[in-house]
Amino acid sequence: MKEFLLIFRREAALKDSQLSPEQMQSMMKPWQDWIGSIAAQNKLTSPGNRLDSEGRVVKPNNIITNGPYAEIKEAIGGYIIVKAGSLDEATALAKDCPIFSVGGSVEVRCIVPMEETN
Amino acid sequence: MQEQELIPHLFRTEYRKIISVLCKHFGMEHLEMTEDMVSDTFLLAAETWGLKGLPKNPTGWLYTVSKNKILDVLKHDKLFQQKIVPELMHDQTGIIEKEIDWSVQNINDSQLQMMFAICHPCISAEAQIGLALNILCGFGVEEIADAFLSNKETIYKRLARAKEKLKSEKIKIELPAQKEINQRLETVLTTLYLLFSEGYYSTSQNTTLRQELCVEAMRLNLMLIQNQLTNIPSANALMSLMCFHSSRFDARINSNGEIVLYEDQDENLWNRELIQNGEYYLNQASTGKSLSKFHLEAAIAYWHTQKKETKEKWENILQLYNRLLQIEYSPMAALNRTYALSKANGKADAIKEAEKLNLSENHLYHSLLGNLYTGIDNTKAINHLQTALSLAKTSADKSVLASNIAALKTEIEK
Numbered sequence: 001m002k003e004f005l006l007i008f009r010r011e012a013a014l015k016d017s018q019l020s021p022e023q024m025q026s027m028m029k030p031w032q033d034w035i036g037s038i039a040a041q042n043k044l045t046s047p048g049n050r051l052d053s054e055g056r057v058v059k060p061n062n063i064i065t066n067g068p069y070a071e072i073k074e075a076i077g078g079y080i081i082v083k084a085g086s087l088d089e090a091t092a093l094a095k096d097c098p099i100f101s102v103g104g105s106v107e108v109r110c111i112v113p114m115e116e117t118n
Numbered sequence: 119m120q121e122q123e124l125i126p127h128l129f130r131t132e133y134r135k136i137i138s139v140l141c142k143h144f145g146m147e148h149l150e151m152t153e154d155m156v157s158d159t160f161l162l163a164a165e166t167w168g169l170k171g172l173p174k175n176p177t178g179w180l181y182t183v184s185k186n187k188i189l190d191v192l193k194h195d196k197l198f199q200q201k202i203v204p205e206l207m208h209d210q211t212g213i214i215e216k217e218i219d220w221s222v223q224n225i226n227d228s229q230l231q232m233m234f235a236i237c238h239p240c241i242s243a244e245a246q247i248g249l250a251l252n253i254l255c256g257f258g259v260e261e262i263a264d265a266f267l268s269n270k271e272t273i274y275k276r277l278a279r280a281k282e283k284l285k286s287e288k289i290k291i292e293l294p295a296q297k298e299i300n301q302r303l304e305t306v307l308t309t310l311y312l313l314f315s316e317g318y319y320s321t322s323q324n325t326t327l328r329q330e331l332c333v334e335a336m337r338l339n340l341m342l343i344q345n346q347l348t349n350i351p352s353a354n355a356l357m358s359l360m361c362f363h364s365s366r367f368d369a370r371i372n373s374n375g376e377i378v379l380y381e382d383q384d385e386n387l388w389n390r391e392l393i394q395n396g397e398y399y400l401n402q403a404s405t406g407k408s409l410s411k412f413h414l415e416a417a418i419a420y421w422h423t424q425k426k427e428t429k430e431k432w433e434n435i436l437q438l439y440n441r442l443l444q445i446e447y448s449p450m451a452a453l454n455r456t457y458a459l460s461k462a463n464g465k466a467d468a469i470k471e472a473e474k475l476n477l478s479e480n481h482l483y484h485s486l487l488g489n490l491y492t493g494i495d496n497t498k499a500i501n502h503l504q505t506a507l508s509l510a511k512t513s514a515d516k517s518v519l520a521s522n523i524a525a526l527k528t529e530i531e532k
Contacts, residue, residue, distance in 0.1 A: 029437075033463070036440025040452040041474050047444045 001083045003045050003111040004090035008097070009074040010104030030098035038082055038093055048080035077104065081111070124176065125164050132177055133160070133256035136184050138228035142291040143218050144188060146235065146284055153253070155187040181220055229254070230341055230348065231291045237306040240287050245280035246309045247316065252277055255334040264324055265316055265331060293347065303348060307356050307412065310335050310342075314360050329367060336360050343399075354403035355412035361396030362419035365389040377514045385425050393423050414442040418454075432461035449477050453486050465490050481509035485519065496530050 038044045053075065055067045067075070077099070084090040087110060094106040136156050141149055159180055173179040236249040244266075251257040251265070263273045294302045317331025339357045342348040369387035372378050400416050418438045421431050439455035452475055460468030469490050477483035484506035491499035500523055507519040 029433075032437055032440045033459075036436075036443055036455060037471055037474070039440070039443035039447060040455050040471065041476065042447045042452070044444060044447070 001085060002090075003081055003083050003113075004087070005079055005081055005109045005111055006048075006090070006094055006097070007079050007107040007109065008077045008099045008104060009107065010077045010099060010102055011074060027098075030101070034096055034098055035080060037096070038080075041093075043082050043084060043093060044080065045083050046081040048078060050078040051076055053077075074105065124172075125160065125167070128163075128176060128180065129160055129256055132180055134229055134232070134254045135225045136181060137253055138232040138291070139181075139218065139220065139225055140184060140188060142228045142231060143216075144192070146289055146291060148188070148192075149253075149281055149284065151191055152188060155191065156184045158187060159184040178220075181218075185218055226341065226345070227293075228291065230345055231293055233306055233338060233341070234294060234302055235284065235289050235291050237302070237309045238284070238287070238289050239302075239305060240283055240289070241280050243308070243312065245276050246305070247312050248273060248277050249280050250309055250313055250338070251331070251334075254338060255331075261327060265320055265327060267320070296347075299347060300350065303342070303350060303353065306342070306348075307339075307352060310339050311356060311359075311412070313338075314363070318363055325371060332360065332364050332367070336364070343402075351403045351406045351408065352410040352412050354399045355410055355416045358396045358399035358403055359412055359416040359419050361392045361399060362416065362423055365392035365396065365423065376517065379518070380422065388423070396420065396423070409441075411442055411445050414438050414445070418442070427461075429462070432458055436462040449475075449480055450482075452477065453480075453482050457486060457489075460490055465494060469494075479509070481506045481511075481515065481519075484509065488522065492526065496526055500526050500530075 035044065035047055039047075053067075055075075057065045057067065059065070082090055082093055084093060087108065090108050090110075094108050097106050099106060133156060136159075137152060140152050140156070144152060162183065163176075163180065167173070167176075233250070233254065236253060237246050241249065248262055248266075251262050252259075257265075259270050259273050259277065262268075262277075263270045266273065293299065314332050314335035317328045317335065320328050320331070336357070339353065339360060342353045343357060365388050366380075366383065368389065369383040369385075370378050370380075396416070397420070400420060403413055403416065418435055421435050421438075424431055436455065436458040439451060439458055443451050443455060456468050456472045456475065459471055469487070472483070472487055472490060475483060484502040488499045488503035488506060491502060493499075503519055503523045503526070507516060507523065510516045510519055
């Protein structure tokens with residue numbers, strides 16, 4: 001079993017703060033059902049975190065900008081870590097991700113285990 | 119209380135108190151001897167109380183006779199006499215002269231401390247449950263073997279090894295340091311949870327014994343809640359879970375000792391008082407920041423006390439299982455989550471999800487698929503139920519499955 005990071009990207013302009021509690025609730029259900037499905041297959045390593053839309057980017061020479069949005073249209077909205085036998089299997093898990101309903105995408109990346117980094 | 123009922127009753131209530139107090143006083147190294155002497159004391163009570171009449175204070179009699187028997191052994195123990203007694207004579211706190219503290223406070227403290235000693239991380243989980251049953255609940259090797267569906271030799275060896283470990287690791291009968299207490303409590307709570315589950319889900323035919331395991335787990339849990347240091351939210355959550363589950367004890371087994379499925383249970387047999395207690399402890403558990411798996415399981419059990427089938431009920435149960443599985447995977451939770459999914463999102467969704475579970479060796483997996491396919495594809499449903507039947511181990515499971523298959527076959531022939 002290998003571990004894979006699933007990174008969720010979505011349109012940078014979309015802000016959670018603009019959503020009503022009811023909208024938040026109805027947004028949460030597909031996410032919880034999807035993560036619950038991965039967990040029920042015993043393939044969830046970490047439920048990860050959601051990220052706030054606010055952020056900073058620090059560059060060499062002490063250049064700090066607000067958020068990564070100036071240059072790219074999509075921002076990272078969150079991540080989870082899954083375990084799967086192969087990249088294909090991890091990709092299959094990502095296919096039902098609710099991010100697609102808001103036009104976002106999932107990046108699937110294999111995590112290199114500690115001992116193999118040397 | 120009649121005398122023939124009095125001794126078993128006192129055995130259940132006093133055995134662990136006497137063991138805990140005396141073991142704390144004389145030291146863990148004398149654990150087995152203490153157990154033997156306390157058992158001898160109860161035997162003596164059974165032999166003499168009937169003939170000579172009840173002592174004025176039966177509990178006090180048990181305390182004094184047990185203590186004297188241990189002192190007798192210690193005095194006749196050569197090594198103890200030659201090596202330890204001379205030292206004790208100089209020591210103001212010598213255990214021989216020192217009065218034993220039988221105050222309610224010390225009795226309670228000693229039991230709680232014994233619980234922590236037994237659930238020490240150096241002891242394996244299954245040995246912890248065995249020790250808890252043996253030392254804190256006064257269960258004999260045979261009863262424990264019956265509860266674990268194991269044999270006496272295995273249990274005997276397991277207990278002996280664990281007791282040896284308690285001695286060799288010099289485990290003290292005391293509460294852990296304040297900063298360790300929460301972490302150590304987790305092990306204690308897990309042991310109580312397993313103890314309860316052993317009674318609730320055991321396939322042992324002995325219903326009375328199984329119910330007693332549950333009652334004992336609740337008694338020990340209550341002790342944690344009654345002590346300020348150990349009264350943490352997850353202990354209350356576990357207590358709530360146990361109350362909700364045991365409220366259905368009478369409804370889930372019929373007069374032939376067979377399992378009655380949740381859907382077929384007579385609601386009037388549910389114990390209202392236990393349900394109310396469960397709600398009380400769930401409220402008590404709703405403080406603090408941490409959400410343990412006991413909180414989630416208690417909340418799931420709460421929704422099961424609501425017999426009315428509503429969309430809200432199953433949606434809540436589904437979301438609780440989603441979160442529970444994120445904390446800890448178990449095949450049982452995965453199957454129950456899929457059942458809740460069928461109720462909340464429909465059978466089509468649930469079938470798709472069930473087929474991803476990779477639990478084809480589990481008879482409950484095939485029972486679930488049999489249930490989900492019923493009414494959609496009855497032939498497939500029968501196939502799954504037949505696979506379940508071939509994998510099922512207990513006669514109770516087999517008879518439920520066989521009758522489901524027969525019912526579906528009649529349905530098809532119509």
